[in-house]
Each structure stands twice: as structure tokens, then as C-alpha cells.
Amino acid sequence: MFNFQLCGPIICIGLLGAASIASAAGETVQQDNTCFESRKGLSQVQQQEIKPGVMNVKCSPTTGGVLLWGDPFEGTIPMGDMSIEADYSHEEAVVKPREPQIDRNKLLTICSMACHNGEYVPYPENKLARPLKMHKDIVPDAMQLKHGKGAIWCLDCHHAATRTKLIDHYGNEISFNQPQKLCGKCHGQVYRSWRNGIHGKRIGMWQKGGKKRWWTCTECHNPHDVEQGNRNSGFAQLSPEPAPVLPKGMSNADHERGHGEQAH
Amino acid sequence: MSKQETKVKDANGATRRDFLRKAGTYTAASLSGAAMLLSDPKPAKATANVSWAEHFQKNYRLMTDEEKEEAIERLEKRYSEEFGKKVKVGSEPAIEGVLFGYALNIQKCIGCRRCVKACVAENNQSRGEKQQIEWIRVLRMEKGKFSAEDRDVHGYPEDYGIQVGGNAYKPAGVVLEGQHYYEPDQVPEKDAFYLPMQCMQCEKPPCVKVCPVRTTYRDPDGIVVIDYNWCIGCRMCIGACPYWARRFNWGEPDLPAEEMNPDTHYLGNRPRMKGVVEKCTFCVQRTRKGRWTGCVEVCPVGARKLGNLLDPESDVRKVLASKKVFRLRADLNTYPKFFYFMD
CATH class of the missing domain: 3.30.70.20 (Alpha-Beta Plaits)
Structure with a gap:
């Protein structure tokens, strides 16, 4: 497990490097053609040609969401060690590393070195909630954190000293690339379903033993804003794709919107 | 005897296929009568390129493997020309043991x-x-619109006579049974499921x-x-x-x-x-x-x-x-x- 955590970021950086070289070399590749996979802004993917005539992703022209994956395993790394046996133990399981997404504005790197280095911002004495001077953009409901209904606070998930890591129940480090290990601490039922492949998302080969890319928790869920106001939904709102074209001769869709007030 | 029979069959088959293959090279225009029957009066590019043989191929399930191969070859050629890229038409059969x-x-x-x-x-x-x-x-799917004002407490209103089993003339709740053309800015909406x-x-x-x-x-x-x-x-x-x-x-x-x-x-x-x-x-x-x-x-x-x-x-x-x-x-x-x- 520790090995994996060491390697994770290196592989990611390697991949990022390769991607940027590829996009610089390809003349047809435009610069601003990023799409999002599940969470707008936090699961971005750069559209590029992976084989002649084959794009890595095909995106919706209206919402910028990915529609098709030319290669479902592009930019992925092995899922790494998991403590409990499941499908991922018997077949090739890959995930898209989260660290590059979180660190895309060098947030993770700078935070851990510039501020949370143990000196400038001292290590907190306890886990009790206190007014945050920063990070209100990331955690909009910081003082009444909805996540956990007041029972948890930053350092129940984040490592007190090493800000590039999450923690398990015993204070051991968890990589940002394996958030399931952290989330599973409380969300056991969902975690079980996820391991069984019936919660969350996988793409690739459906067959038993086939290679699959597993979506990890934070690719879809935002742990810092779990209720989105009062919607109480685990998934942030999105712009929908356009409605179907109305049948010929129909000028609007009022027929399906009225509650029959006129009829009665 | 049996050998001869198979030979004849083979020969017949080959002749028929040869005929179709040759016929396929004719343009739709040279067979205008049949082409008019089978295609659009103002054929689009796609329809115009459909070969004679394609019109007369068998039901896919009745085709032999060889005939399937020919049909697919014809299609791949037509599609590749029409769309200007190499088009692959697969014929993978159902996988054994899969439902x-x-x-x-x-x-x-x-x-x-x-x-x-x-x-x-x-x-x-x-x-x-x-x-x-x-x-x-x-x-x-809407979660419903219900109101106390609309509630018909009597079961049936005055002057309508006695209705067997009662009948609410003013329904208190209406639930829309599915909208296809919904277009909110953001989904999911609070009052709906999909x-x-x-x-x-x-x-x-x-x-x-x-x-x-x-x-x-x-x-x-x-x-x-x-x-x-x-x-x-x-x-x-x-x-x-x-x-x-x-x-x-x-x-x-x-x-x-x-x-x-x-x-x-x-x-x-x-x-x-x-x-x-x-x-x-x-x-x-x-x-x-x-x-x-x-x-x-x-x-x-x-x-x-x-x-x-x-x-x-x-x-x-x-x-x-x-x-x-x-x-x-x-x-x-x-x-x-x-x-x-x-x-």
C-alpha cells in the first residue's frame, strides 16, 4: 500500500507530461477543449487524438460533458491495494488518479508546503470546529458542516500534518487516489455496494475478468458540499442536454405541463 | 451420386452469386424500373449507391456465412464511400452462455x-x-400537486344526483404522468424524479x-x-x-x-x-x-x-x-x- 502511494503521484506526473507533449505536438488539437466526466470542474479531461481518427473522448457540444470514451482506460493507474476482496482483486481494475485533478491549480502542492507545513499554520490542538479564515470557497458550509451533521470536522478526514494525504481510523495515511478507503469508514453500506459494482460507475469491459475503470467516490461526490443547499442530494446539479425536437406540427409542449386546470 | 449433387449445388450457387455480383456493378439508372420501385423518387446519395445485389439479399438469419460475408463487404464498401472513412460492419454472433x-x-x-x-x-x-x-x-415524473382547496369532501356535488361510489368532480391532486420536453437550467429538480x-x-x-x-x-x-x-x-x-x-x-x-x-x-x-x-x-x-x-x-x-x-x-x-x-x-x-x- 505504501509503495503505491509513493508511486501514484509520479505516475500521474508522468502521464500529465506525456499528455502535454502530445497536445503540443498535434497541430489539430485545440487548446481549450476540456470536457468533464462526472463532476463539472473536478473531473476534467482534455480532448485529444489517441489514434489516427480516434479521440480519447467525445463531448457534448451543448454541455461539455463526455459522451463516449474512445479509450476507457486512458490516463488511468492501477487501483492499488484494497483491504477487502472483491471484483477488483480478480480482474484488472484501474482508476483515474484524483491527485492531478485536485492539484491542477497546484493547490495541493502549495498548501502542504507554503502554509500547512507545521510552522506557519500550527497543527490544531483538537478536532473542534472553529471559524475558518480560508477555504470558504472549498467548504461553503464550514461552520455548520452538513457532512456528518456536525459530528465530523476537517481532521477526521484530512491528515493533520501531511495535507496531501487523507487518514483512516488509526491516523494512517490514505492517498487522494483511493478516497473509497476513507469514505468507507462511515458509508459502509454504500461502500459494500460500490465493491459489488452496483453503486457508482465503472466503464470498460462488462465481462467477468475484463478490465474495468472504477470511478472513485470523489469523482462524482463533493465531500465538502454534500447537500447543495437544501436539495439533500449526493450529486451536484448539472445542465441537462437539450430536450427532443417537438413532433412536426406541435408548437410547444404545454400539453404535458398543464395540470388539467382548463379541463375541469 | 451424392458428390455430383453437391457439385451441381455449388455450381448453381456460384452462378447465382456471380450474377448478383455482376449485377451489382450496374448503376441504379440502368435498372431504372426496379430502382424506381425500390428507392426514393429523388434518391439521396445513400439510396442511389445501394447496389442491386443488396436489394435482393436474403433475410440475415437465412444467409449462409458466405452470403453474410458478401453482404457485409457490400455494406462496408458503400458506407466507406458515403462517409469518407473506413467503416467496419461487424457480424459478431451472440456469446455462448450470455443473456x-x-x-x-x-x-x-x-x-x-x-x-x-x-x-x-x-x-x-x-x-x-x-x-x-x-x-x-x-x-x-412530477411528485404531484395537491391542495386542500380542491378537495371535494362531499364525494359528489349537489344537483348531480347520487353517484354510485361517489365521484370527485374537483380532483384534489394531479400528478403529471411523464414529461418528455422538460428543460430546466439544472437537473435534478427538487420536485421531480426521472x-x-x-x-x-x-x-x-x-x-x-x-x-x-x-x-x-x-x-x-x-x-x-x-x-x-x-x-x-x-x-x-x-x-x-x-x-x-x-x-x-x-x-x-x-x-x-x-x-x-x-x-x-x-x-x-x-x-x-x-x-x-x-x-x-x-x-x-x-x-x-x-x-x-x-x-x-x-x-x-x-x-x-x-x-x-x-x-x-x-x-x-x-x-x-x-x-x-x-x-x-x-x-x-x-x-x-x-x-x-x-x-
């Missing part, structure tokens, strides 16, 4: 319609204002029962497929399907060459012609090669699951074993293999 089943988490669906658009991109449907064909439709529908790949498909030319049929892996070349466009199947899963090409399909997906299957997403019926095939071009369907992969909330119903360890079987599941119109004995579930 496809689908499970959709109705609690998770956010109604974003990404599946609808991914399906169109993957399966080469006609698109644009003129003729838009989508195999998946997503219904917005119900996507597509072909349910019934085990006893009513569409197959009514097809007069048997061009639509159920393959051993449970997928109901269509040989578009054999379809006569009678639309009986559209009328028979209780799920509104089938679509008809009223005009020439509008499929821009640059958007065309060149990885196709004969019974699946190969470009269709005017006058044929089409529907969801569980992305037969993908699933028979082991890949998940376009809609399963695109769903941003992971509400869609596909797997082998015969494998107790598959996603779908795990859903059936551990979740609350229902099917639509199971009362019609169609045995749909498309399950809706909740956590």
Missing part, C-alpha cells in the same frame, strides 16, 4: 439526458431538426410476434435485433411495442459524415435507410465484444448497469439479489430484461 440484462437505478437518475445523446453518437441515429431519432427517452425508457429486450417481444417478414427477432443472448435490409417499413412492431421503444425513419437519415461512428454491427448501429424501423440493441457492436454499452458508460451518476443474467456474480444479478426491483408492464407477459431498482 443480457439491464438494471437502472431510478433513485439515482438525475434526468440529464447524457445517455440519450451518447446513444445517438454511438449508434448513428438520424439527428438534427428535420428528423431526430433517439432510442432513449427520459420522462420527468424515468428513462428504451427497448426492454423482452424475452417474449410483442414486436417480434407481429413482424410479417420476420426481420426482427430475438437472438440467443436475449437482444432483439433488426435486419434493416429486410424491413419493409410496415411499422407493425411500433404499434405492438408497449414501451414506445421503436423509431421509424420517415425520411433519409441525417447523419453527418464527421459524426458517423465507423465501428458498427450489421444488426446494430450501421447506418439505416429511409423507411426502416430501428431501436436500442444494447449496443450490440460493443456488448458482443465485451464492452459496456454507451449509455452505461456515460451515465454520470452510475445509475445504469448491464450484465449477464446467467452469471450470479454479474452486476445485474447482484442488483436483483440485493435491491428493490420492478419492471414496466410486466403484466403484459413480455418478460422485459430491463429492471428498475432503488437502493
